[in-house]
Amino acid sequence: MPTPILALRGVNKSFGPIDVLHDINLELHAGEVLCLLGDNGAGKSTVIRILSGVHKPTTGTLEMDGKPVAFASPRDASDHGIATVHQFGGTFPLMSIGRSFFVGVEPTKGWGPFKVYDRKRANEIAVKAVRDFGITRIDDGDRLVGGLSGGERQSLAIARAVHFGARVLILDEPTAALGVKQATHVLRIVNEAKRRGLAVIFITHQVMHAMAVGDHFAVLIRGAVAADFKKGEKSREEITDLMAGGASMASLEAEIASYMETHDGHPPPVAAAKT
Ligand SMILES: Nc1ncnc2c1ncn2[C@@H]1O[C@H](COP(=O)(O)OP(=O)(O)OP(=O)(O)O)[C@@H](O)[C@H]1O
Numbered sequence: 628m629p630t631p632i633l634a635l636r637g638v639n640k641s642f643g644p645i646d647v648l649h650d651i652n653l654e655l656h657a658g659e660v661l662c663l664l665g666d667n668g669a670g671k672s673t674v675i676r677i678l679s680g681v682h683k684p685t686t687g688t689l690e691m692d693g694k695p696v697a698f699a700s701p702r703d704a705s706d707h708g709i710a711t712v713h714q715f716g717g718t719f720p721l722m723s724i725g726r727s728f729f730v731g732v733e734p735t736k737g738w739g740p741f742k743v744y745d746r747k748r749a750n751e752i753a754v755k756a757v758r759d760f761g762i763t764r765i766d767d768g769d770r771l772v773g774g775l776s777g778g779e780r781q782s783l784a785i786a787r788a789v790h791f792g793a794r795v796l797i798l799d800e801p802t803a804a805l806g807v808k809q810a811t812h813v814l815r816i817v818n819e820a821k822r823r824g825l826a827v828i829f830i831t832h833q834v835m836h837a838m839a840v841g842d843h844f845a846v847l848i849r850g851a852v853a854a855d856f857k858k859g860e861k862s863r864e865e866i867t868d869l870m871a872g873g874a875s876m877a878s879l880e881a882e883i884a885s886y887m888e889t890h891d892g893h894p895p896p897v898a899a900a901k902t
């Protein structure tokens with residue numbers, strides 16, 4: 628097994644008296660997508676915040692390329708090549724595509740006090756980078772980010788991370804607010820990032836999205852890794868049940884189906900449906 632780009636080793640996280648994560652062990656490999664699954668409050672975002680330098684582990688360590696590493700801040704994590712794309716893909720709705728692409732790293736022309744932001748060059752590079760990812764509807768770097776669809780914004784954020792050399796791409800529910808077509812597009816782009824050799828960690832509540840891109844899956848239940856398996860080792864039903872915290876969706880579905888059979892096709896009233 629090659630050395631993982633990034634790993635959590637025995638990580639625990641508490642906020643005051645509240646223990647949120649228990650002995651988390653996870654590895655991210657180049658060219659692989661790790662899907663982090665689990666119900667609301669399971670601790671997924673907390674894992675992400677540790678990997679992206681927002682929180683420090685209470686105990687346990689992070690390793691990068693097999694060596695212990697501690698991130699002082701999100702900026703520090705990003706300097707180590709860890710790019711985090713949040714749910715709405717960046718927060719610059721009033722900025723142009725070119726500008727937002729180069730926030731903090733603007734290409735300039737001239738020198739010293741005469742340095743100016745090179746709008747034309749920034750636009751060219753940004754538009755080319757997003758088009759290389761197959762987002763061909765973006766052809767004008769002067770367009771405002773706020774005018775892009777949710778999927779296009781996610782795609783822009785991912786293309787930006789890859790362009791600036793990220794090695795690890797962290798996506799916290801990138802497809803949550805998207806329709807089917809846009810979600811599919813984002814999943815394609817995740818696959819492209821993987822093909823380019825990034826290690827991706829992908830959080831979703833949608834099993835089909837996870838199965839479409841995941842090589843490796845980890846299910847968190849109440850802050851602990853309850854299952855850790857590879858593509859093809861579990862069925863959609865088994866993954867769904869794990870994500871629901873072990874409750875069997877299949878038996879719930881069967882119960883509803885048998886009720887409908889004996890009640891003229893009507894679903895059970897809400898009170899009858901077990902939760
Ligand atoms: N700063 C904090 N202080 C105290 N408790 C926290 C803090 N951050 C998270 N928690 C708690 O840790 C648990 C896990 O939260 P987390 O946001 O990681 O869950 P999640 O798996 O991302 O859930 P969701 O699917 O709803 O986004 C929750 O019970 C939450 O209330």
Ligand SMILES: [Mg+2]
Nearest residue numbers: 671672673799
């Ligand atoms: Mg979360």
